[in-house]
Amino acid sequence: MARALVNVPANAKRGDIIEIKTLIQHEMESGFRVDNMGKVFPRDIITDFVCKYNGEEIFRAELFPAIAANPFFTFFTRATESGTIIFEWSGDNGFSATESRDITVE
C-alpha cells in the first residue's frame, strides 16, 4: 500500500476548529506524457479522496490528471466528539489506500 502521512491532533476541546493534513505517495501519471519512442505512459492517478469523521463524510475531493504527484490536502473541521477519522484514497488500476486516526474530544 502507498505510504501516507496523516496529521490530526490527538486531543481537542469540543467545538475547536482543527486542521487536518494528509499527504500520500503517488506518481499521478497524467496519461499525456510519452517516452522517447512516442509511446504514451498510461494514465495512473488517484481519482477520489474521502474523509469520514465517525462515519460522517466531512471532506471529499475528486482528483484530475493536472494534479501534481504526492497529493497534499489540508482542511479544517470542528471537533464534535471523540472517535475515529478515516481517510480513503482510490484511483486507477484498483488503487486504494486507507488510514485512520483517533481523536479525543473533551
Added chain:
Amino acid sequence: MTLPVISAVLAALLAPELNAAEIPLSDRKSGYEFMGAETRAMQDDDAANPAMLWVLDGENLWRRKQATAQKSCAECHGDAQTGMKGVAARYPAFDPARGRPVNLEERINICRSEQQKATPLPFESKELLALTAYIAAQSRGMPIESKSDEHLAPFLRAGREMFNLRQGQLNLSCSQCHDDNWGGKLAGAPIPQGHPNGYPLYRLEWQTLGSLQRRLRGCLVGMRAESYPLGASEYVNLELYLMWRARGMKIETPAVRP
C-alpha cells in the same frame, strides 16, 4: 563601440578567471532563502513535506534484513538517530580501500555489497534515495564539516577546477552563475548560490526526490555540456568541492526546492 566598452570587453575576454570570485563566507545563503513563502512552508512542516515519505521508507529499509547475509543496517549501526548523526555533514569522504572519495550513496552501496552481501542499489532508484534521505536527515541542522583530510586535497582541487571550467555549447562554468550572478534571474527563476546542503531533496519540478548528482546533470544539460553517468568520479569531485564551499552551512535534508 566606445573605448571604455571595448576595454571592458577585452578585460573580460582576457581574464575570465578574475571575474570568478568566491562568495565570502558571511554572504552565503542556502537555496531556501531564494524560495517563495509557500515552498518554504512546505519544507518547514514535516506533515507537508513530501520528502518525508521517502525518509519514512528509508527508516523501514534501515531495519530490513537483506539478502544472503540476513543483516539489516540497524544490526551493525544501531539506531540511526544516534549512529548516523552528522554522517551526511562529512560526506563525500576518503575511502582508503579505493583511494578516492565516495559519496553517501556509494558508501551505502559499499556497505550493501560488502557487509550485507546484497546487490548494490542503482543510482536514483527509489530505495537508494530513501535510504540516503533517511541517513542524511539525521544530520538536519548540523553544520557541514570542512575537509581537513590531506588525501582529499587533489580531488577537492579537481572539483574546484571543474566548477570553474567553461564547458558546453554555451561555454559556461558553474562559477559564472553561482559565484558571479547569484541573486539574479535565469528565465524568470532566481539563481541560487548552488549549495548542496539539502540533498537528497524534493524538487517540485521533478515531482519526486532526487540526488545532488541528478541536479548537477540537469545543470550540465542546461549548459549544453556533456553530462557524466551517475556515480562518475567527476560528479563526486564536484560534490566534494561544493560541500567544502558550503562548509559551516546547515544541513536541511530533506529539503524542498522549486
